[in-house]
Amino acid sequence: ARPDLRVLILDPHNEFAASLPEHCVRVDSTTLDLPFWMFKLEEFAEVLFRGRETVPEEVDALRDLIPAAKNLYRNPNSGTYLRRGTDTLTADTPVPYRVVDLIKQIDERMGLLESKNDRPTLKSLKTRIESAASDPRYRFMFNSRLIEDTIHETIGNIFRVPHHG
Numbered sequence: 001a002r003p004d005l006r007v008l009i010l011d012p013h014n015e016f017a018a019s020l021p022e023h024c025v026r027v028d029s030t031t032l033d034l035p036f037w038m039f040k041l042e043e044f045a046e047v048l049f050r051g052r053e054t055v056p057e058e059v060d061a062l063r064d065l066i067p068a069a070k071n072l073y074r075n076p077n078s079g080t081y082l083r084r085g086t087d088t089l090t091a092d093t094p095v096p097y098r099v100v101d102l103i104k105q106i107d108e109r110m111g112l113l114e115s116k117n118d119r120p121t122l123k124s125l126k127t128r129i130e131s132a133a134s135d136p137r138y139r140f141m142f143n144s145r146l147i148e149d150t151i152h153e154t155i156g157n158i159f160r161v162p163h164h165g
Helices: 039-049 056-074 099-111 113-135 135-140 149-157
Strands: none
Touching: 039 056, 039 113, 039 135, 056 113, 099 113, 113 135
16 A cells, blocks of 8 residues: 555535545545636636536626725735736735625725626626635635635645555
């Protein structure tokens, strides 16, 4: 036996946990932590649109607003404007941000005079985000404690690294 090897079995019907209890770490929707901010834009949009066709205008708005929310999380006193530099954030950059900051960005954009034509799109996007964040099926993504960078803990829990039996 090689204790340094890991085997990951996806068991959607929970058939193996009972037969290998001493070697098994069960991860289900109540114990899985997979933060929304780790998702790429297209993956996050799939969650928001729940398998339906995406609205390109809403995805474009997300592409602009998510980096601003990430910047707010990194630099709370920086304001809402992004400075383009060597560490440019994109919607796909796996950097933590808060849903409330994303909603704040949407609200601020809706309040701008020049965004009058975009208001219905932004309002719809805001509703989608709030709906997904409050949906119990997505609790594993939008759990309030998942704001910190938890990727090491998540991977460590699934693969038991460091080795714990």
